[in-house]
Amino acid sequence: MFRLDREVPISGHARLMYEYALNHPEWTEDEVRSVFAWGPREFAEAIERLAGLGLLIPSPGTPNGWYSQLPQAAMAAMARNSRQRLESALAAANDAHATLAGTIEAIASMRVEQTGDVSLAERGPELAALLEEVTNSAKSEILSMQPTPAPTATQAKEARERNTVVLRRGVSLRTVYQLSSASLPHMAHHLRLLTAAGMRVRTLPTLPVRMIIVDEALAVVSAGAPQDGRAAVVLRSTAAVGILLQIFQHTWDHALDLLPQQLEPAPAEDGPPVREGPEQEFTVRQLEVLKLMAGGVTDLGISRKLGLSVRTVRRTISELMERCGAQSRFQVGFSAARLGWIDDHLAH
Known part of the structure; x- marks a missing residue:
């Protein structure tokens, strides 16, 4: 039985x-x-x-x-489905990236002095003032794409305060975050509070550019690579903004809703600061154990495959359980597969 x-x-x-x-x-x-x-x-x-x-x-x-x-087979199937979903999302992101690159190149060739619909905002106080102005003037909807690097905990808190005010005015907010950014502990806390306030959030493994679209009438787009924030292009052309709207909607349609596990509560804001950076990544040992767990391999099997003691394997599993808030070994494998942790690391 x-x-x-x-x-x-x-x-x-x-x-x-x-x-x-x-x-x-x-x-x-x-x-x-x-x-x-x-x-x-x-x-x-x-x-x-x-x-x-x-x-x-x-x-x-x-x-x-x-x-x-059997549960082990179900976990393995979920991991395969996670990989397929990741590959589909990457293909969609690459498609959007290529389309957007061509669009930005075309927009950049416009003659600002003739139309007045295209301008540059320098990174720093000028761009900050512009973003605050367009955010405060929004009447119906703000759309944005947020690739890496993620904001710091302090920057996220400041942005959250601004966005909460906007949401209270009845303005709709939709944002697509890069998956690696949304997975950081301080960002999970940030997004949990914003989604509770009414913001809609989705994620993709990669995003082509940082941009904000306000009321389908104005767009602010990073002028370089996501990591290069020297300046931004400000667009008021109906045609140009319309193209960016189509790109955003394409990206949104292929992005994934956040799972409840990605919005787990974090320490109170007045508590100790949340660590950021490379220490949040998996160690090689944790990743190897995680992949074998998701494939249904037992503790003893993992120890033999990796040449580790069973005690070391169980200690590593305990670390993984703590990281994802799981109550059991089985839940760790399911959480890892559903959240795409395994495939996200394989993709890199």
């Missing part, structure tokens, strides 16, 4: 259904509902939950139309 480990993060009707399905592969709906005295709703909810986790997968060749998959 198969009994599900306590660490597998499902409970209630879904757990009962899963254990029964593993022990009775040819189960039928009538049979399950009779055994557990369920109505149609309880049965449907259990099926939906298990299918969402990949523990039940459609199988037309079986009497009930489903195949019960």
Whole structure:
């Protein structure tokens, strides 16, 4: 008789259904509902939950139309799906990058003195004043793309205060962040507060340029690479802003919503400062253990493959559990696959 480990993060009707399905592969709906005295709703909810986790997968060749998959196989499948999703997002980002590069080149060739619709704002007080002005004048919607580098904790707090005021005025905010930036602890805290206030946020592994579009009438675009902030192009041309709107919408449509795990609470703002920088990256050992865990390898199997003691493997797993706030080894693998941590590091 198969009994599900306590660490597998499902409970209630879904757990009962899963254990029964593993022990009775040819189960039928009538049979399950009779055994557990369920109505149609309880049965449907259990099926939906298990299918969402990949523990039940459609199988037309079986009497009930489903195949019960072991948790380790479900984790491996989720990791594969995460890789496919990452590759699709990267392709979309590269497409947007190429389109935007051509657009910026065309815009840069416009003659400012003839139209007055294109100007440059130098990095520093001039650009800061411009951004504050256009933000305060927004009436309906502000759209933005925010590639790396991410703002510091202090910069994020200042931006959050400005954006909160804008949201309270009823202005809609939509922003696409680069995934690596959104994954930083202080940025997760920042985005958690802003989404709670009504801002909509999505992420992509790469973004082509930093830009802001206000009320579909004005756009401010970084004049160089995302890391090169010497100046910004300010556009008031209806045609030029219209092209950037299409690029933003294309990027937004291919970006991914933030998962709840990416918005976990961080320390209060008056608490100790959150560390930033390279120390937040995975160590080589953590990444190797994480990949093997997501593939369903046991602690003993990991120790043999990596030449580590079981004690060292378990200590590393504990570090990973703490990092993603998981309560069990199983949850670490699922969180890593869903958040794209494994594939994000492989892509680099």
